[in-house]
Amino acid sequence: MEARQVETLPDGKGWQYEPKWDGFRCLARREGDEIELLGRSGKSLSRYFPEMIAALGRMKHEHFVLDGELVIPVGSSLSFEALQMRLHPAASRIKRLAEETPSLLIAFDLLEDAKGRDLHAEPLAGRRAALERFFAALGEIEELRLSPKTTRVADARKWLSRAGSGTLDGVVAKRLDEPYKAGERAMLKIKNLRSADCVVGGFRYATATKGAKKEVGSLLLGLYDEAGLLDHVGFTSALGGLDRAALTAKLEKLKGGGFTGDAPGGPSRWSTARTAQWVPVKPKLVVEVQYDHVTGHRFRHGTSFLRWRPDKAPRDCSFDQLVQEARPSRVMRLLKRA
Incomplete structure (x- = not known):
């Protein structure tokens, strides 16, 4: 069930x-x-x-x-x-x-x-x-x-x-x-459900039919750690009504740079060669996304695009905005009482 x-x-x-x-x-x-x-x-x-x-x-x-x-x-x-x-x-x-x-x-x-x-x-x-x-x-x-x-x-x-x-x-x-x-x-x-402001550190192209122009399929999200390194924390492919052609052109102009800390990994038993391919971009764009779960300093699931944040400096997008679980030991004690 x-x-x-x-x-x-x-x-x-x-x-x-x-x-x-x-x-x-x-x-x-x-x-x-x-x-x-x-x-x-x-x-x-x-x-x-x-x-x-x-x-x-x-x-x-x-x-x-x-x-x-x-x-x-x-x-x-x-x-x-x-x-x-x-x-x-x-x-x-x-x-x-x-x-x-x-x-x-x-x-x-x-x-x-x-x-x-x-x-x-x-x-x-x-x-x-x-x-x-x-x-x-x-x-x-x-x-x-x-x-x-x-x-x-x-x-x-x-x-x-x-x-x-x-x-x-x-x-x-x-x-x-x-x-x-x-x-x-x-x-x-x-x-x-919560929201966070993240830096776009890269993107992946969507699967395109033969002869069609490639467009962005997902944005790779990052947050700055205490050492000032940009770590990969997840992605968003729920881009709603965004003009993907215009977004692709904007991202392609920003190629280079990317994540300076933890970066997206290569192929694994949960990924394919296509999903392991990504394009790094300079950390210029900030996006607000909605998420439901953080585990191991990453979003557990894909996030939902909410809006662009041109008013926010990328360097202000740090891990301290993620809500850490309050008193996890109290949650574990639920099992001991059960």
Whole structure:
């Protein structure tokens, strides 16, 4: 079951609110000795998280299907970068990382219980009660956590205020009286949208048909660090109604310079040769963008173009304008209380 994004938290009776954790969505399935972790795409994540497979194998329950989020705590927050590093073909590296940065599974739904009973058709209120009974019978399993939930919108607003800079990705709202609707966007997700002024440090061309003139596809964004270096922090391809031909001409006149600190990387398992190609430009243009999440000093997702800022000096675009998550240790304590 997936979620569609809305702007505000729904209020009123009949809603359950949960933190939206910054991790990999995952179904954990066990049937006797057969254990598997399935990602959102339906592909297996099992080989990348051997420590979680081992933990699920130690559980007294020999049958279940849990819906939850795979996360990796680093210090007092959660690290999405540590999760990405697991998606590597070398078994030796995965083994080392599993020992150095072990994962947790934060469970928020139970689709099949320990007796093999299918719970998809049960309302959320019933599934949550079954999930809590499942955890109560488990004993202490350090690698498995029960996600907090509330029916108080005031609590959900507090969680939302902490979202966007690691650990929490927002808040999810679910109807207490609805069954589990696999494959449907039957949940609501709410994020904490903010804006930042960034320097354009480069751009990528959009894919063009043969014979057509190349035009800008995305702007590469930068912020100045404490040493005065321009670091790459993300991109925006949501350029709205901008005249792309005129923008392309302007950018091409500014070729050169670019990022002086962290720069966009080369091809990886998440990029193609085309997306790795970019054109550096002199740091002259400032743009205000809207973002929802910062992790590892970068925008986690693509940003939305809001407006040009000709009134702002590029050197004034620094990291201190990004909202860092307040008291991340308090967010992590949610899991310990759950």
